[in-house]
Amino acid sequence: MKRLNFDVDVIDCEGGEGVDLDILRQKLEADQAHVVKAVCVVHNETSTGVTSDIGEVRQVLGIDLLLPTRHHQIVTYQSIEASKHAKSTRGYFDWGEYIKCYKSGSYWPYTPSVQLLYGLRASLDLILKVEGLENVIARHSRLAEATRQAVIAWGLTVCAKEPKWHSTVVTGVVVPPWLNSNDVIKVAWKKYNLSLGIGLGKVAGKVFRIGHLGYVDELQLLGALAGVELALTDVGYPVTLGSGVAAAQAILSRQTPSIASRL
Known part of the structure; x- marks a missing residue:
């Protein structure tokens, strides 16, 4: 502005x-x-x-x-x-x-971007017909909670200070003062092919971010959390391998429903 x-x-x-x-x-x-x-x-x-x-x-x-x-x-x-x-x-x-x-029964007074509308239709079919909107929202919620429990198990803290501010699409993870979060991100990417978000602005070097939005499922998240544990170990942070994954599994095993189309 x-x-x-x-x-x-x-x-x-x-x-x-x-x-x-x-x-x-x-x-x-x-x-x-x-x-x-x-x-x-x-x-x-x-x-x-x-x-x-x-x-x-x-x-x-x-x-x-x-x-x-x-x-x-x-x-x-x-x-x-x-x-x-x-x-x-x-x-x-x-x-x-x-x-x-x-x-009058139409939508656009001018020619729209037809290819974008086809892409939108395909995406909406995945959300509304294949998984269901309520299920999509619930999946994001449980993946976020599983991620936060993993962070706690690692002995780290979530950037959002109160539950009312917790995001369901991305979790910021605060590292201890002696550790540069960019080192974790570099190792995760270069060694384990895992892409983590960097800290921006005032939290640069202090935070890395784990995304759990879009078409991400439980097993993909668990793989990502395992990769974070490996990267943390490599940069010298004392984490027990499997601790965060186990904490996330405890949430996901209780909250993940059966796939509706396979019942």
């Missing part, structure tokens, strides 16, 4: 913490002149594995329009009505044109 020359008031949070709702509320209540026009929040901070509660943020804001990313939006009827009277110049993306086509 600063690069776009907006006047930005940044609320810094400590690494491992989510959005401070009290500070956000105080700043908005103090803005009696309504100078604040937008609030930008990182929902899932992948550099630390921290997720903020967007539902609570919404309650503080009382918002009409949510722009999660460049490719999807959530709006209210009030914001749609407001767009009808907007005077800003619009080209390809005009809500009015899209809504008009939708009401």
Whole structure:
């Protein structure tokens, strides 16, 4: 936003913490002149594995329009009505044109990217028909919990400081001060063909990240955790081989359901 020359008031949070709702509320209540026009929040901070509660943020804001990313939006009827009277110049993306086509039984007023739509359909089939949306969400949750239990078994700590901030897609792992997390990442990649995420910004060299999102299953995660244990051993961290894997297995054996298509 600063690069776009907006006047930005940044609320810094400590690494491992989510959005401070009290500070956000105080700043908005103090803005009696309504100078604040937008609030930008990182929902899932992948550099630390921290997720903020967007539902609570919404309650503080009382918002009409949510722009999660460049490719999807959530709006209210009030914001749609407001767009009808907007005077800003619009080209390809005009809500009015899209809504008009939708009401007539179509979706796009212009030629869309057909190949991307075919890819989207294939992905949605995997999510909705093959595995099921609720099962996808549950899988991410149990893989995340299994990863966190592995981290605890290694004697390390999760970057997210409280359970309410735990991400279900990536876990940040804090290493002791005498160890550079980049060394763990290098060994994992060069020796065991395992790709781990680096620490960014203030946690560079202090954190490595384990991803458990997308099409990742239980056995893939266990293999990755075993690779992390090997890398930790190689860089001199005193870890008992198999300890994290066993802790993760204990979670997965209890929570993993049978595959529906094979019952």
